[in-house]
Amino acid sequence: MVWAAFVAIRFCLQQPAPFSTILDSLVPQDNQILPSFAALATYATGCLGTLALFLCALGAGNAVLSRWIRNDITPLERVALSGAIGYGVLAYVTLAMGYTGLYQRALLRGVIAIGAVLSGAGLYRGREHFAGVAAEARGALFSGGIKNLLGLGLLFVFATDAVMTLVPELFYDAQVYHLGVPNFYLLEHRLAPIDVMPAKFPFAIQMIYVLGLALKNEIVTKQTHFIFLLLLTASLLTAGRRLGSRAIGIAAAVLFVTIPTMQINVWSSGVDAGVSLFGFLAFAAFFRSLRDDGGLDGRWLALSGLFAGFCVGSKYTGVFVPLVVGLMIVGTSLREPGGVMAALRRGTLFSVMVALPVVPWLLKNWFETGNPVYPFLPNFFPGAPLEPWRYLQLKGENRGLAVESLRDLILVPWKLTMNERSSLSFQGPMFLMAIPFVGLLRWKNLSATTRTVLVAAAIFIPIGLGVTRLTRYLLPGLTLVALALGVALGESLDSRNGLQRWAALGTLSIAAFLQLTWCYVIINNSYGPRDVLLGRESRLAYMSRAHPGQNPNPSVPMYIWMGDHLPPSARVLIFGEEKGYPMPVRHAYSGVYDVNPLVRFSNESRTAEELTQKLRHEGFTHLMVSVYEVHRLADYGILAWTDDGFRVFSDFWNTFLKLNHVEYGDVGNGYKNPLLLFDISSTPVEPTPSSKVDNLIAPIYQKFRTDHPVSAPAGRG
Numbered sequence: 001m002v003w004a005a006f007v008a009i010r011f012c013l014q015q016p017a018p019f020s021t022i023l024d025s026l027v028p029q030d031n032q033i034l035p036s037f038a039a040l041a042t043y044a045t046g047c048l049g050t051l052a053l054f055l056c057a058l059g060a061g062n063a064v065l066s067r068w069i070r071n072d073i074t075p076l077e078r079v080a081l082s083g084a085i086g087y088g089v090l091a092y093v094t095l096a097m098g099y100t101g102l103y104q105r106a107l108l109r110g111v112i113a114i115g116a117v118l119s120g121a122g123l124y125r126g127r128e129h130f131a132g133v134a135a136e137a138r139g140a141l142f143s144g145g146i147k148n149l150l151g152l153g154l155l156f157v158f159a160t161d162a163v164m165t166l167v168p169e170l171f172y173d174a175q176v177y178h179l180g181v182p183n184f185y186l187l188e189h190r191l192a193p194i195d196v197m198p199a200k201f202p203f204a205i206q207m208i209y210v211l212g213l214a215l216k217n218e219i220v221t222k223q224t225h226f227i228f229l230l231l232l233t234a235s236l237l238t239a240g241r242r243l244g245s246r247a248i249g250i251a252a253a254v255l256f257v258t259i260p261t262m263q264i265n266v267w268s269s270g271v272d273a274g275v276s277l278f279g280f281l282a283f284a285a286f287f288r289s290l291r292d293d294g295g296l297d298g299r300w301l302a303l304s305g306l307f308a309g310f311c312v313g314s315k316y317t318g319v320f321v322p323l324v325v326g327l328m329i330v331g332t333s334l335r336e337p338g339g340v341m342a343a344l345r346r347g348t349l350f351s352v353m354v355a356l357p358v359v360p361w362l363l364k365n366w367f368e369t370g371n372p373v374y375p376f377l378p379n380f381f382p383g384a385p386l387e388p389w390r391y392l393q394l395k396g397e398n399r400g401l402a403v404e405s406l407r408d409l410i411l412v413p414w415k416l417t418m419n420e421r422s423s424l425s426f427q428g429p430m431f432l433m434a435i436p437f438v439g440l441l442r443w444k445n446l447s448a449t450t451r452t453v454l455v456a457a458a459i460f461i462p463i464g465l466g467v468t469r470l471t472r473y474l475l476p477g478l479t480l481v482a483l484a485l486g487v488a489l490g491e492s493l494d495s496r497n498g499l500q501r502w503a504a505l506g507t508l509s510i511a512a513f514l515q516l517t518w519c520y521v522i523i524n525n526s527y528g529p530r531d532v533l534l535g536r537e538s539r540l541a542y543m544s545r546a547h548p549g550q551n552p553n554p555s556v557p558m559y560i561w562m563g564d565h566l567p568p569s570a571r572v573l574i575f576g577e578e579k580g581y582p583m584p585v586r587h588a589y590s591g592v593y594d595v596n597p598l599v600r601f602s603n604e605s606r607t608a609e610e611l612t613q614k615l616r617h618e619g620f621t622h623l624m625v626s627v628y629e630v631h632r633l634a635d636y637g638i639l640a641w642t643d644d645g646f647r648v649f650s651d652f653w654n655t656f657l658k659l660n661h662v663e664y665g666d667v668g669n670g671y672k673n674p675l676l677l678f679d680i681s682s683t684p685v686e687p688t689p690s691s692k693v694d695n696l697i698a699p700i701y702q703k704f705r706t707d708h709p710v711s712a713p714a715g716r717g
Contacts, residue, residue: 004433004507007417011429011514014418032534039535043166046219052116053090053211053220054083054227059119061086062126069299074241075133076140080234081303083227084281087208087274088310088357094207095360098191105186108214140237143246146505147493150250153512154233157257160523161229164267165222167529168539169581170550171268171423173198176591178269179218180580182210187586193368195590195597196578197394200374202361204313205271212269217539217582221269228273229266232280232479233257239284239483240490243450247493251508252486255434256479258512260426261471263519267527271314272475278311279321279476283456283483286325290449294336296329296346305353313357316373317473322354324460324477328452375593390593390637401469412465421518425471428518430511431481437488437504450487457484526550543582545666551579553628557663558675559583562624565661572622572677573598573615576630576638588620592636598623599638603645608652615680623657623680626665628673658685 035043061082065073073081097103123130141151169179177198184194212220233253240249256262256276265272282304289300304325311318329350333343362372371381375391401416403409416427443451457480464477471478492504523529526549532542544556555577562572563584574580574589575598583589590596597618605611615623630638641649657678664672 003436004503004510007429007433008510008514010418015421015518032536035533036535039533042539043219046166046216047223049112049212049215049220050223050227052112053208053215053224055119055123056112056115057086057090058083059086059115059122060089062123062129064089066126066129068303073129074136074238075130076136076234077238078129079133080231080238081281083231084277084307084310087224087228088204088278088306090211091204091207091310091313092357092360094210095191095203098185098207098210101190103186103189103191103210103214105214108211112211112215137234137237140234140241140246140249143250146501147247147250149505150254150508153509154250154253154257157263157516158230160519161226161263161266162223163533164523164527164529165226166219166533167222167267167527168532168542169218169222169269170527170543170547171265171270172550172552172579174218174221174269175551175579175581177580178206178271179209179213179221179582180578180589182206182213183581183583184587184589185210186213187583194588195594196580197375197591197593200365200369201316202313202358204310204357204361205274208274209269218269222267225269225271225273226266228277229257229262232273232277235277235280235284236479236483236486239280239287240486242288243453243483243487243490244447245490245494248483248486248490250486251489251493251504252482254508254512255430255485255489256482258428258430258515259471259475259478260421260428260515260518260522261423262475263516264423264426264522265472267523272472275311275315275318276475276479278307278314279318280479280483282308282311282321282325283480286328286456287449287452290332290452294332295342296332298346298349301329301346302349302353305350306356308350309354309357311476312354313361315473316376317468318476320460320463320467321476322350323463324456324480326350327459328456331455332452393636394593398468398470398473403465403469409462409465412469416469416471420471423472425469426518427471428511428515430508430515431478431485433507433511434485434489437492437507438485440500441488441491446487453480453487454484457481540582546668548668553577553626553632553667553673554665555579555624555626555629555673555675556582557665558624558626558661558677559585561661561663562622562677566622570621571619572624573620573680574624574626576633577624577626578629578633586619587624588618590638592633592638595640596638598649599641599645602649602652603642605645605648608648608655611648611652612656612680612682616682620680622660623678625676625678626673627676628665628667628671655684656681 058079061084062078064085065078065082141154142148169175171178177196181194181196181199181203185191208224209221212224236253236256237246237249240246240252262272262276285300285304285307289297289304291297305322308322308325311321326347329346330343333339333346336342365374366372371378373381375394378391401412403412413432416425417429417432420426460477460480464474468474489504489508492500495501526547528547531537532539540556540560543551544554544560546552546554559582562570566572566585570585572585572587574583574587575596578589578591580587580589588597597615601611601614605614658681659676660679661677663675665675667673
């Protein structure tokens, strides 16, 4: 407890939480405590879509699992495994539909509705496999004594998460690509190319979000992300029971679920809960493959590979999951007679199963860019590299804490705990506070599987920190660390020594309180969701204004106007804005690491007339410009014209654009972001004086050229 108290006190000094903010937010500001009827109707239809999608996943996954592993699975394990497999199946079915041009909302809704009915019927016929799932979940959460407090705490966290899934989407990455790109695909009715670099990443979970947006809106995608966390929690609980104690499972669940970065991300249409679910199930399936005779069960090993493939097929940073499992396969096999051949045989099986979900994304990238792992490894795959300065900027933003020595590496967990506080890296103090309990374990008394868990966690830590020092990217491996620490805390929670039991409970409770305090501060300060949840503010109005630390310079007011006024034949080129969601009109946009078609075509054209022809040939009828976002994102290189290209662009702007409409996004503090919509004319028009390029773009471009004097090719073809 001394170490735990020291860490907690240091954390409070480094990250002092304004407790008064939480207390003030809990006081009702008026008499309305229930949402309006219209808001309840919106939530009900969203929940119905989420349920239909989950039923499809559960039914499909159970059909696969029942043919793969027929026995020795508890009802709660079956729900977690079937749900995860089913969501993976849905992702790749949706991918195939995208290549065949079947992204029609009515068609997708019909497919999900039929799938939900068929799945429901199949699940009902096999209901004996799920009998007792509620009792098992209740027993895992409330195993008796002081451990019941941990179960109550988890339910409180989940209740908060459930409410936050109803809040409109503010997460920047979701608006750019987790939802922005699926929304683009739906408007194009297919898996169309787009100049957004993350769209070249593995996109398995975003394929599920295509279905979610087709069914309703971000309510379905956020609730699906939350379901991933529930399935992961069920997996941790059942893994703990498999290791000999329900206390292990509840401790591991509290350790992982209350990580602030996990909580912040589960309130959004992110992917990290899903990536963590697939990653943990890869580890758990490997542990289930361990036989009493020291061998490995091929069925569970293949399932581990499939989940590891789903993990990497959802996010590149999940690559350390198959790496750790692969090392464990080799280590386990080499202890047997003929171990080298066994390692090769098992490693091949595992690798093939990993590759199945990953290869489709590598092939997609290869065909689109010439680099299967675009934008990484440009020296090996030079097909369509980022400009060197863009690539360095990308690496710099995603590196996390710098590590230049062994001492730096050792101090990373401390620095992540004490110094970081963002959706990318906010670990909280619980992991550090729990470390001393590992010293109370007696190695000789542990089962072989439990020892393997501890070894695997020890292997992951240096590998994970070698890949990244950002908590969000470490989450799939932190599920394994949570299980390992859960072993230590669970032993103490079950101990006959009262002091040891209360020390474990106190460590978990105090750390959870400190971490969740910051979560509620973020809800209050960055979301302020009360009015929109109660229906006093519309969802689009809520997204039309900036929130502290979120949704900078929103373009939603212009998106609303275009949806109401532009004809179905319109296609808008968006410039200076990478948040493509919730744009309701056919469009194209680009990310900060990409070259916008406007810039690329300008650099490829000799005259303004030629540029106009290129844009019209691509079907663009309008150009939308977010003025403040052009300023904010200029340093990323969105203005990467050559000098000749900028001259062509200037002539085009002043000759072929006619101002159609102006909206203003609320950026806070009384400032309004001008959102300009132009008609792209095929013949010269008289420009609007206030919108001339000399007034809006030229000063920013000149600053960019000063910072980046060497021109780089502005297109990737």
